[in-house]
Amino acid sequence: MKYKSVFDIIGPIMIGPSSSHTAGAARIGRVARNLFGREPKWATISLYGSFAETYKGHGTDVALIGGILDYDTDDQRIIQALEIANDKGMKVSFIEEDAIPEHPNTARVFIGDENGELELVGISIGGGKIEITELNGFKLKLSGHHPAILVVHNDRFGAIANVASILANYEINIGHMEVSRKEVGKLALMTIEVDHNIEDEVLHEIEKLPNILKVTKIVD
Structure with a gap:
């Protein structure tokens, strides 16, 4: 390490x-x-x-x-x-x-x-x-040492790209991102660590996207 x-x-x-x-x-x-x-x-x-x-x-x-x-x-x-x-x-x-x-x-x-x-x-x-x-x-x-958002979503085409697009629009840099799912086509979880704390308006915009079920942030 x-x-x-x-x-x-x-x-x-x-x-x-x-x-x-x-x-x-x-x-x-x-x-x-x-x-x-x-x-x-x-x-x-x-x-x-x-x-x-x-x-x-x-x-x-x-x-x-x-x-x-x-x-x-x-x-x-x-x-x-x-x-x-x-x-x-x-x-x-x-x-x-x-x-x-x-x-x-x-x-x-x-x-x-x-x-x-x-x-x-x-x-x-x-x-x-x-x-x-x-x-x-x-x-x-x-890691718990960087600001992050966790996004629960339906495992559908375009869901990840839509979230990444919003972060890019706000010039939010992604340090680490991964997606976990229990079963293909069912629920999935995006874990996104970023460089700076994310404002609530960004979360609200993500929540309005298709197939997004819940958005939670972890502040630094």
Whole structure:
């Protein structure tokens, strides 16, 4: 893996003790919160590999819940995240999984309330960096370190080109883009990482396109 700066190696400003087990975990939780769009009423988190083995001692549990509460990696409230979640009435549970993951620091986050649910799989790859590898059953690769939009759409000809055309019209540069689908001709998911945060007017224009079902942004 290539690092761009010394901060990629030592990690971000954070609550300790580990960039992989704490900062990365907090970012996984916060991406889940960002995508869900509100504070959930419950969170069930399955932990794999070293996350499952050391999550209590390394603070992975409080970091994940801190992220779900929308705390940044250096927020002192992360230390009391479990107590804060309990005070808010959020039901939290952790499951230690025996399955061997592709990456040792893996968490499956399942959150929801009476109005909806969200499930994602995130891995902490070191130095506070993360990747989201699955979202509601769709395979993807999302770093969580760049602004991005996720576009749920019908798997139809022209849908991808139409979205890319709107971004080009607004001079928005695409850094990474991929498309995942569960079945040909059914639902698909575009994951688009861009260089700058996208204004809501751009999202509204994309939402009006044929075959576009939902557009969600992740801010930097």
